[in-house]
Amino acid sequence: MDQQRHTQKQLDHNDKHSSQKTLTHLALESHGAKVCTYSSFYSFKEEAIYSIDTCRTGGFTERGELEVTSIKDSSREKNFEVVYSPALTDDPSTHKASCSCTMFERTGILCRHIIWIFSANGMKTIPDDYVVNRWAKEYLQLRMFNCNGEGTDNMKIIDEKQIAMSIIWSEVHQTVGLL
Structure with missing residues (x-):
């Protein structure tokens, strides 16, 4: 893996x-x-x-x-x-x-x-x-999660703070999934 x-x-x-x-x-x-x-x-x-x-x-x-x-x-x-x-x-x-x-x-x-x-x-x-x-190059393979913990497949997030928070939440969800 x-x-x-x-x-x-x-x-x-x-x-x-x-x-x-x-x-x-x-x-x-x-x-x-x-x-x-x-x-x-x-x-x-x-x-x-x-x-x-x-x-x-x-x-x-x-x-x-x-x-x-x-x-x-x-x-x-x-x-x-x-x-x-x-x-x-x-x-x-x-x-x-x-x-x-x-x-x-x-x-x-x-x-x-x-x-x-x-x-x-x-x-x-x-x-x-x-x-x-x-x-497509721009499409991320991993599912993104927004700050509320809801999954989102929409990658057209404009605000950079939202993008950073979404990446952090995605990593949190992936880590919890591994546990």
Whole structure:
């Protein structure tokens, strides 16, 4: 258990104080390096590389406000259908996409087909809906407790005194749990 805690602390330290090296020109990959943990970024980076190397447009149709694109994936020798909903505003966080390969739904990491569509539409950042908490650098693995001893999963605490008190209470709860 001590070895696992030590390894987890090392990984958390790496995630907070460094970022991964990117291999492509994609702005989405650069953004992924900033927001994803080391382990999840390896998978994301692989998908970003494959999106450039193996994905091509196979056709395009519109269904109302939705854009449906058939993506030819030469590495899998299949066609995948990506349903894309462009934002009605300039805010890229409102863009939505889903792919018939269902990789994002299964793993929480964007597939090469959605990365290709987002890149083709000029997106420079990954929408917030596609940065899953378990793969995000900013999400703490340990449950936080506030000053009242209540558990909280909301990490958007602004006051630094509250953060310090929450960390202290979390350590108290963990110590009591070990006893």
